[in-house]
Amino acid sequence: MNASESVVPTDGLTRRRGLLVPALILLLVFAALPALLAGFDKGYFYQIANLALIFVLLSASMHLVTGVAGLLHLGHAAFYGVGAYTAALLTSKLGLGFTVTLPLSGLMAALVAFLVALPTMRLVSIYFAVATLAIGQMLYLVMLNWVDFTKGPNGIIVSKGFELFGFSLSGRLAAYYTVAAVVTLSVVAIGRLSHSYYGNALRSIREDDQCADAMGVSTVRLKMEAFTLSAFFAGVAGSLWAHMTGYISPGDFKFSESILILAMVVVGGLGSLPGAIIGALLLILLPEGLRALGDFRNIMVGLVMFLSILLLPKGLLGEVSALRLVRRQLGAAWRNTGKGEGIGWR
Amino acid sequence: MKFRLLTLTTLAAAGIAGSAFAADTVKLGYQLPLTGDTAQYGQDFRKAAEIALTEFNAAGKPFKVEIVFEDSRSDAKEGTNIARKFVDDKEIVGVLGDFTSGVSMAAAQVYKEAGMPQLSQTASHPDYTKVSKYQFRNIATQAQEGPYNAKWMAAKGFKNVAVIAEQTDWGQSVVSGFSDAVKANGGTVAFSEFFNRGLKDYRSLISKLERAKPDAIYTGFFYEDGAQFLKQLQQLGIKTPVYSTSAAYSPKLIELAGGAAEGVHLTSNFLPTDPSPNVQHFVDEWKKRSDGAVPGQFPAQAYDAVRIMLAAVEKASPNPTREKVRDALAQTKDFPGVTGKTSFSADREAEKELVKVEVKGGAFVPVAD
Numbered sequence: 001m002n003a004s005e006s007v008v009p010t011d012g013l014t015r016r017r018g019l020l021v022p023a024l025i026l027l028l029v030f031a032a033l034p035a036l037l038a039g040f041d042k043g044y045f046y047q048i049a050n051l052a053l054i055f056v057l058l059s060a061s062m063h064l065v066t067g068v069a070g071l072l073h074l075g076h077a078a079f080y081g082v083g084a085y086t087a088a089l090l091t092s093k094l095g096l097g098f099t100v101t102l103p104l105s106g107l108m109a110a111l112v113a114f115l116v117a118l119p120t121m122r123l124v125s126i127y128f129a130v131a132t133l134a135i136g137q138m139l140y141l142v143m144l145n146w147v148d149f150t151k152g153p154n155g156i157i158v159s160k161g162f163e164l165f166g167f168s169l170s171g172r173l174a175a176y177y178t179v180a181a182v183v184t185l186s187v188v189a190i191g192r193l194s195h196s197y198y199g200n201a202l203r204s205i206r207e208d209d210q211c212a213d214a215m216g217v218s219t220v221r222l223k224m225e226a227f228t229l230s231a232f233f234a235g236v237a238g239s240l241w242a243h244m245t246g247y248i249s250p251g252d253f254k255f256s257e258s259i260l261i262l263a264m265v266v267v268g269g270l271g272s273l274p275g276a277i278i279g280a281l282l283l284i285l286l287p288e289g290l291r292a293l294g295d296f297r298n299i300m301v302g303l304v305m306f307l308s309i310l311l312l313p314k315g316l317l318g319e320v321s322a323l324r325l326v327r328r329q330l331g332a333a334w335r336n337t338g339k340g341e342g343i344g345w346r
Numbered sequence: 347m348k349f350r351l352l353t354l355t356t357l358a359a360a361g362i363a364g365s366a367f368a369a370d371t372v373k374l375g376y377q378l379p380l381t382g383d384t385a386q387y388g389q390d391f392r393k394a395a396e397i398a399l400t401e402f403n404a405a406g407k408p409f410k411v412e413i414v415f416e417d418s419r420s421d422a423k424e425g426t427n428i429a430r431k432f433v434d435d436k437e438i439v440g441v442l443g444d445f446t447s448g449v450s451m452a453a454a455q456v457y458k459e460a461g462m463p464q465l466s467q468t469a470s471h472p473d474y475t476k477v478s479k480y481q482f483r484n485i486a487t488q489a490q491e492g493p494y495n496a497k498w499m500a501a502k503g504f505k506n507v508a509v510i511a512e513q514t515d516w517g518q519s520v521v522s523g524f525s526d527a528v529k530a531n532g533g534t535v536a537f538s539e540f541f542n543r544g545l546k547d548y549r550s551l552i553s554k555l556e557r558a559k560p561d562a563i564y565t566g567f568f569y570e571d572g573a574q575f576l577k578q579l580q581q582l583g584i585k586t587p588v589y590s591t592s593a594a595y596s597p598k599l600i601e602l603a604g605g606a607a608e609g610v611h612l613t614s615n616f617l618p619t620d621p622s623p624n625v626q627h628f629v630d631e632w633k634k635r636s637d638g639a640v641p642g643q644f645p646a647q648a649y650d651a652v653r654i655m656l657a658a659v660e661k662a663s664p665n666p667t668r669e670k671v672r673d674a675l676a677q678t679k680d681f682p683g684v685t686g687k688t689s690f691s692a693d694r695e696a697e698k699e700l701v702k703v704e705v706k707g708g709a710f711v712p713v714a715d
Contacts, residue, residue, distance in 0.1 A: 043460070044430040051423060144513060145540070154471065154515040155448060157455075245426055246455035249448040249515075252422050288427060291416065298381050298419075 029180050038173055046172045050244055052284040053183045054237050059264040059280035060190045060273060061233035066262065067271040068194045069226045070206025070320070072129035075136020076261050079231035081143055081253030082109040083238025088156040088248050089149075097163045102182065102239045109235025112139070114228045121224045124209060136258055143250040155249030158242045179240055186233050191273050193229065202226055206271070206320070267308050269318025278316055370409045372659055372666055375416065375432035376652075377443040377453060382419035387445050387644060391467060394641070394649040395442070397631045402656045409663060411656060418444050418453075425449035429456035439662070440465065440655050440671045442648075447471035447515045454481050463658075463672040467651040468644060470516040475694045482675055482690060484651040486698045488516070488566075491591055491613055492523025493530075494700050495564065498611075499589055500531045501715065504562040508537035508555050508586075511566030520566030520591060536560045543571060548578045562587045569594055569642070573602030580606040587611065592700070596642030600708055608708075613700045615685040616646035617712060625684045643685075650683035657681065 037045050058080055065073045083105035090096040090104060120131040143150050150156070161170030162178040169178045193199055204212040205219050213219050242248050260283065268279025286304060290297035313321045376395055379388035392415055403410050414435075416428040425444050432438050433456060440463045444450045450469035457464045458478035465482040466474070472489070475481045499507060509524055511517035517540055525535045537558035541551055552575075555563065563586055567575060572594045579588070590612040597618075600607045618629045618640045628649055632641040641649075655671075658678065662670035681688045686699040704713045 042430075042434045043456075044427065044434045047427055047430040051427065144542075147518065152515075152518065153448075153513055154473070154518060155451060157451075157473070157477075245422065245452050247422075247452045249422070249451070251420075251446075251448045287424075294417070295381055297417075 026184070029184060030177070034173060034176060034180075037176060041172075043172065046176055048285065048288055049176060050179045050240075052281055053179050054240050054244070055261070055264065055280040055284050056277050057183045057186050057237040057240070058234055058261050059268070059276040060187050061230045061237070062261050062265050063271075063273055063276035064190055064194060064202075064230045064233075065226050066265050067269075067273075067276060067319070068199055068206065069202040069223060070270075071223065071226075072126075072132070072262075073227075073230075074129055074133040074255075074258055074262065075139070076132075076230070076234055077253045077255070077257035078136040078139035079109040079113055079234040080238045080241070080257070080261075081250070082112050082139060082231075083235025084242040084248050084253065085143060085150060085156070085238070086235065087239040087242040088158045091158050091160050091242075092156055097160055097166070098169075098178075098239070098243050099163060099165050101243070102236060105239035105242075106232040106235040109238065110228045110232035113231030114224070117224045117227045121220050121227065133255075136255060140250060140254055143253065150250075153250060155247055158246050158248065160243065161246070162243055175244065179244070182236065182240060186236055187273070187277070190233060194273060203271075263305060267305055267315055269312075269315025270321075271319030272315070272317045275315050275317035282316075371437075372409055372411050372439060372663070373435065373437040374411060374413045374655060374659070375428075375435070375438045375441040375443075376413050377416050377418045377425060377428045377432070377441065377449075379420040379445050380415065380417035382421070384420045384445055387468075388417070388420075390641075390645040391443070391445070391648040393632070393635055394645040395652045397628065397635070398649050398652040398656065402653075407660065411659060413442075413652075414438065418449055420444070420446045420449055422449050422452040425453045426456055429453035429462075433457070433460040433462055438462075439659060439666045439668050440675075442467065442651055442655055444469070447474060450474060451477065454478070457481070460668075461672075462668050463675055465651050465655050465675065467648040470519060472515070472519050479676075479694070480672055482694045482696075484647050484654060484685075484688065484696045486592060486615060486700065487695060488519040488523035488591070490523075490698070491700065492520065492525075493527035495589055495591070495613060496524055496527035496531055496533070498613075498702060498715075499562055499564065500528075500533055502562075502587075504560075504587070505533045506536050506559075506561050507533060507564055508558055508560035508562075509535055509564040509566075510537075510539050510541065510551065510555065512543045512568070512571060513540040514543065516593070517566045524564055524566075541571075543568075545571065546574065548575045549582065552579060552582055552584065556582075556584060556586070560586060562589060565590045565594070567594055569596040569599040569602065572599050573607070576603040576606040576610065592616075592643050595703065595710065596644070597640045597710075598642065600705060600710075605708075607705045610705045611713075612703055614643055614703050614710070615698045615700055616641075616643050617701060617703070617710070619710075619712075620684075624682065628684045646684050650681070650685050650688060653683060654678055654681050654688065 037049060062073060062076045065071050086105040086108040087101040090101045116135045123131050144152055162175050163169055169175060201217055201222055204217055205222060209219050264279035264283050265276050267282060269275025287297055287301050290300050293300060378391045379385055395413055399411060399413055418425040418428055432441050442465050444453055444466060445468055447469045450466045451471055451474060454464060454477040457480050461480060463480050465484060467484050469483050470485055470487060475483060507528060509521055511520040521538055525538060528535055537555050537560060539551060565588060588610045590610060592614045594612055595614040629641060658671050658674035659666050661674040676690060679689045689697050691697055702713050703710045
């Protein structure tokens with residue numbers, strides 16, 4: 001999907017096509033898929049569908065920071081963890097249900113993100129990436145080592161499943177619809193944010209932050225907002241995960257999860273929301289689908305990722321080339337010699 | 347989206363094809379890390395399970411057993427996926443695994459809901475067996491091992507001890523199980539700290555620890571961390587005696603630490619040098635499949651866990667169901683395994699006999715006191 005196409009519909013045909021695709025997707029997510037799931041009636045398929053949806057949300061939320069604003073974020077899983085821990089602690093200590101923990105998880109993750117963003121958002125390129133790496137690690141270590149509060153490595157049992165104002169939604173189909181509704185609403189919100197003047201302002205940071213600054217765009221404020229908003233949605237995903245599995249521990253939110261989410265955004269295509277969604281589906285469904293290959297499945301997944309970056313440097317549906325983004329992030333050490341030698345390390 | 351539909355249909359087709367199976371075969375599931383950071387443990391468990399399974403199927407029983415191995419990578423996401431998959435397969439009557447407590451606990455939430463008996467060879471989380479009546483484990487808990495070691499060290503005259511352990515749920519239980527017993531015996535814990543798994547440099551921990559001047563050090567680590575710690579202790583010239591748990595009991599500890607492992611005291615319930623025929627049989631089979639290497643504590647626990655599960659399936663036959671297998675597991679009493687006799691208590695904890703061991707001349711030697 002081309003961004004300019006959907007933002008400015010030029011004639012009736014495009015406008016109708018612009019509605020057709022979302023309508024088909026909604027039909028698939030809320031009618032066809034649940035019908036299929038109910039037809040097979042396998043807990044495994046429900047589980048995979050829910051897990052894939054949660055990672056769609058994580059990937060879409062990271063898309064806002066990394067895809068649209070072009071900031072390499074290496075600590076996203078930590079905000080996912082803050083959301084999950086908020087939900088788990090509110091449930092286990094105060095006995096609150098999903099209806100309350102869902103928004104609070106998002107707000108808590110956003111608050112933490114805002115606080116850590118205050119001193120770090122003036123950083124650019126590689127320094128920003130390293131700062132987010134450090135933030136992710138710090139939050140992970142807090143979950144692991146603050147034993148009195150988070151129970152540390154013992155993790156927390158979340159005794160309550162999904163519910164809405166006291167009505168239980170813990171049946172398989174009800175749980176699927178809960179996850180699907182929350183994820184769809186969030187993705188629509190992220191889509192509106194990224195395909196708007198606001199999104200274009202974020203893109204201007206990605207393309208040239210100094211130029212954007214000179215034109216009067218408040219880059220620091222925008223970065224902070226994008227970072228906080230993205231953490232909010234990651235927190236929401238965390239709440240979904242906590243209530244879905246019924247048990248969380250710090251291991252679910254370590255660095256490798258951040259990298260997994262980053263890989264989803266990159267494989268799907270940086271800057272493209274459909275890309276981020278497809279990337280998440282690919283990296284969740286592929287390893288499960290390849291279970292029959294035994295020990296080789298990780299190699300296969302790695303191969304798919306490698307080939308997709310090699311052959312499709314913009315990802316499956318990307319706006320921006322991943323290589324170009326990395327090159328700019330590591331700008332000082334990478335240059336074009338201009339003598340036909342190509343691009344390389346200094 | 348189309349891709350996803352396609353994958354789901356393919357998965358479904360594979361599921362249907364897999365369920366066509368002969369009636370006189372009973373299926374078990376085993377979820378374990380076959381790839382990833384902890385793959386070495388999972389690979390050992392699979393090897394041990396295959397030894398136990400081959401023996402069982404060769405013994406001319408009225409039915410055969412098949413074990414479905416699934417790779418969890420020690421990841422809770424994959425662990426719960428596998429749990430759902432096992433529960434969906436109506437022919438699977440019992441599940442073994444997972445390796446880490448975190449994944450075992452996450453999967454246990456699924457098994458609890460579905461009524462599937464789950465027997466882990468290693469999950470040591472204090473709350474694991476409390477999840478539901480379907481969770482069993484074949485590992486001596488630190489609630490048992492801690493007081494045993496505290497008594498042993500007190501008898502040796504070590505009144506003031508330091509305790510360190512890895513920062514995991516298991517490490518937490520090592521410190522609490524041991525420290526409580528030391529205090530109850532009138533001793534003191536001079537120093538207690540956790541370190542993160544895979545730490546490379548223990549020097550700052552060691553110097554802090556030595557400042558507390560303990561009579562002895564009690565440690566909760568697995569062999570990789572243990573070897574690093576012991577080597578650095580030796581490099582710093584510290585002679586304070588070191589005691590450890592059965593988790594460090596692996597030939598690889600001595601292999602990796604070399605001379606630094608000399609004099610380490612630890613507990614175990616598996617001795618490869620034990621002359622009893624079932625131990626020697628297991629050790630021989632293991633050596634055949636691992637270029638002559640000797641099995642450690644964990645593979646032995648996995649071997650016994652699989653055999654306990656197989657015995658329960660046999661007891662529940664003919665036509666074993668998940669409920670019948672659970673009840674048969676709960677009745678396990680004095681099971682003669684390679685890790686000694688095992689009984690499950692009313693709260694599904696393994697009660698095991700412990701043996702005292704010291705490293706002498708590059709080998710584990712049983713000691714009387």
